Amino acid sequence: MRMKYVLSEVLVGLWRNVTMTIAMIITMAVSLFMLGGSGLLYQKVGDMKDLYYENVEVSIFLTQEVTEQQRADLDSKLKSDPMVKEVLYVDKQQAYERFQQMYADAPDLVNAVKPDQLPESFRLKLNNPEQYKNIYDQYKESEGVDEIVDQSKLLDKVFGVLTGFQNGALAIAIVMAIAALLLVANTIQVAAYSKRREVAVMKLVGASNWFIQAPFVLEAVVAGLLGSILGLVALAVLKVTAAGSSLAALEGLITPVSWGEIFLIFPLMAGVGAVVSAGTAWVTLRFYLRV
Numbered sequence: 001m002r003m004k005y006v007l008s009e010v011l012v013g014l015w016r017n018v019t020m021t022i023a024m025i026i027t028m029a030v031s032l033f034m035l036g037g038s039g040l041l042y043q044k045v046g047d048m049k050d051l052y053y054e055n056v057e058v059s060i061f062l063t064q065e066v067t068e069q070q071r072a073d074l075d076s077k078l079k080s081d082p083m084v085k086e087v088l089y090v091d092k093q094q095a096y097e098r099f100q101q102m103y104a105d106a107p108d109l110v111n112a113v114k115p116d117q118l119p120e121s122f123r124l125k126l127n128n129p130e131q132y133k134n135i136y137d138q139y140k141e142s143e144g145v146d147e148i149v150d151q152s153k154l155l156d157k158v159f160g161v162l163t164g165f166q167n168g169a170l171a172i173a174i175v176m177a178i179a180a181l182l183l184v185a186n187t188i189q190v191a192a193y194s195k196r197r198e199v200a201v202m203k204l205v206g207a208s209n210w211f212i213q214a215p216f217v218l219e220a221v222v223a224g225l226l227g228s229i230l231g232l233v234a235l236a237v238l239k240v241t242a243a244g245s246s247l248a249a250l251e252g253l254i255t256p257v258s259w260g261e262i263f264l265i266f267p268l269m270a271g272v273g274a275v276v277s278a279g280t281a282w283v284t285l286r287f288y289l290r291v
Contacts, residue, residue, distance in 0.1 A: 020187045021223060027183050028227025029278070031176035033234045034270040038170040039265050040235075040257055045163065056150070058135055063146040066120065070144035077142075079165040083134060086125040092118055119146060177276070180227075184220050184277050185284045213285050219222060220281035224273030231273075232266045 060078075062071065071089075078087045090098070096115035103109050126135065139145055172199040240258060 020183070020190060021219075024180065024187050024223045025226045025230065026185045027176065028224055029230035031173055031180045032228050032231035032273050034170075034173035034176055035272060036231055036235055036265045036269045037238075038173055039268060040261060041165060043261065044257065056125075056129045058132055059149045060122040060139060060145055061147045061149070062120045062122075062144050064119065066144035071120070074122065074139075074142055074144060078124065078139075081138075083122050083126055083128070083131050083217060085127045085237065088123040090121045090123055092116060092120055094178040095119065095121065137165055168178075178267055181276065184223070184280045186283045187223075188216050188220060188284045213276065213282065216285055217278050217281045220277035221274045224275075224277030227240045228266065228270040228273040231269050235262050235265075257262070 060074075062074075075087065075089060078084050092115050094114070095118040099118060100110050101114060124134065124135070136148050136150070140148055236259075239259070239262060
């Protein structure tokens with residue numbers, strides 16, 4: 001009987017302040033959408049870092065005047081280096097073939113370059129790609145070495161931009177979460193004020209604090225759960241619309257978000273929405289009703 005009463009009071013409370021309830025749900029939905037989106041973005045950037053760093057190469061370009069002995073000494077030193085996982089020597093002809101593949105859409109540029117103009121190089125895969133600086137310091141003064149290039153330097157710039165998106169999405173989510181919390185607190189205060197006489201009577205007849213607080217807390221929980229569902233719908237709509245828009249061009253850079261990942265982020269959104277809403281409602285009631 002008590003549970004039936006509590007649930008009926010929840011429905012009545014939500015409907016009594018329907019405009020504020022809708023505003024609370026929408027604000028919570030936007031906040032949780034941004035939270036879910038930033039969570040997915042963090043996950044995708046982490047996956048990309050692992051993927052790119054696993055395949056990143058350090059290129060040691062040789063001078064045009066390098067001798068066979070210098071090349072052989074450098075090759076032996078690289079293969080015995082514990083920081084180096086794999087060594088691949090690229091001669092001038094192989095470098096020219098790679099150049100042709102890279103600039104196949106610019107035939108005039110390819111025709112203007114001869115194989116002898118391209119340098120020989122060693123392409124390295126490191127056991128730890130973050131040790132590039134150590135490789136650079138160790139081999140920059142070696143005989144026959146002209147330049148050392150690390151692909152991760154370019155990737156760091158890309159990841160810097162993506163990290164900026166991460167932080168921006170998270171900041172917006174925090175701001176919206178604060179707005180949602182204030183709206184939850186205000187809605188609960190209004191609901192409690194409208195039922196102040198009923199609450200006073202329940203306290204006089206000995207009703208427990210839990211019994212008095214439960215309908216208000218559950219109102220906030222329901223609003224949080226509805227907001228999380230709307231946030232999930234928004235993420236799904238974004239995935240569908242992004243597939244046919246200009247954002248699809250980013251798939252070569254950002255690994256696509258799967259439906260499974262979107263649905264796996266939903267428990268986090270629902271949990272945060274329900275727990276934060278319930279906590280805010282409970283704290284508000286403790287201060288407002290003194291129960």
